[in-house]
Amino acid sequence: MSSTDTKRGILLMILTMFIFAVQDGLSRYLAGEYNVLMVVMIRYWFFAAFVLTVSAKRAGSIALVARTRQPVLQAFRGVLLALEICVMVAAFTLLGLIESMAVFISYPLIVAALSGPILGEKVGLYRWAAIGVGFVGVMIILQPSGGVFSPYALIAVTAALLFALYTLLTRYAARKDTAETSFFWTGIAGAVAISLVGIWFWEPMAPRDWLWMLGLCITGASGHYLLIKTYEIAEASAVQPFAYLHLVFVAVIGLLVFNEDLRINVVIGAGLVIAAGIFTLWRARRATA
Template structure:
């Protein structure tokens, strides 16, 4: 049951975003040293163990958690998310943390734009205006006609599109399946898919990097656990705007750890995307109030 302790929910969401940003930084480091598919595969092994543990506890048994009326859809969702993680981590190494995340945070706007044709939800004129402004922000970040456009930016765009589709499919699946079922299939289907793909790209890892890999796995499980707790203590619409703090934390890591640049167009574009995203969340909340 969702609570209404908004203050605690905001604190938990902020901490969750800090952990996820740290996870992104570790992923960027490891993916620069080793094959992306192997890194994501090992991460998913740990994530699957976490999912099985949580699912069994919440649903009473793994069998209960796995019960679904839509096995094909749930499997596709899980595989799609795993592949999206691979694409996003690749974007970190090709484009950098800051610009990749600045583009990726546009995914809620993509979800809002596609929720009408895919889910049959109503999207009013105000929300369409916000979506348009947000996409202008993405163009400001990309600078397609400015002579400095990087084709690697399309990798981050692809990740945002994939995650938006995953989000929409999750909402669609929720019409017939429980949240526990969706959570179970997200972890297990993704782990199986990554094992089939990633095992062919195995390579030796230095002892110190195994420690970083352990930190990556623990941070991922911890972040997901805190995210679950966040939505248990507060309404999603109240805490969701604070998810944009991940960009702030990622930017700090990118600047201080990886010596990335924070260009003016990225600041302006990301500001437009965030403002549009928060307005979209606010309008959605008013519509359901």
């Protein structure tokens, strides 16, 4: 792979993380004004339409791309991601963007820790050490023994656990299904599941907020599209460390738009989590080299 492809991949990853941060800011605003389930449901409708369009273009047939030997697993993955998004958006409104994302970025370490028992992968001593350092960082962020600890932080922890499980199940599903098939089931199963629940929480939305909702839908779809393109032109191990810029962009939005505070324990803890995550990626890359 040429260095040009890698550079383009890095630039695309940075742009993707910025778009996802804007999406998170829009989610925080809309979920603060309306029911979380309704906001996520409308977002999923747009996402499902995007998935159908991309699937038809890539595979030439919706029936072909939807074919799977593990429909229960694929459907469960889709429902799990929809649940994770609801939990994370709720964390944004209750805990704030910065601290929610600072906790959430620990999910790659959870994936590394659970890859052994779930996927049968070998986790060496160095990776276990990195996982331990990362979880120390999470504890510093949470400050469970301090007077400033918020029980809402546990919502962000739950979101990280759910997304880690979704990631592991996606890797497991990839043993039998293509990425296109998994992508299809992610969007469609999630849209069906959230619609069955969210439709009961429908409430009128101000005309101005429909524009923000449109922005949320566009950033969600475009972010996923750019992420796909990123992994098409560059190796995942080369661009993945730049995914941590998501936290940086979210922090800027939280500070400037929502007047959130950036506490020193969050900075220190997030720094440890990011360092541990990058080290884990580096060890994984060496192991497959």
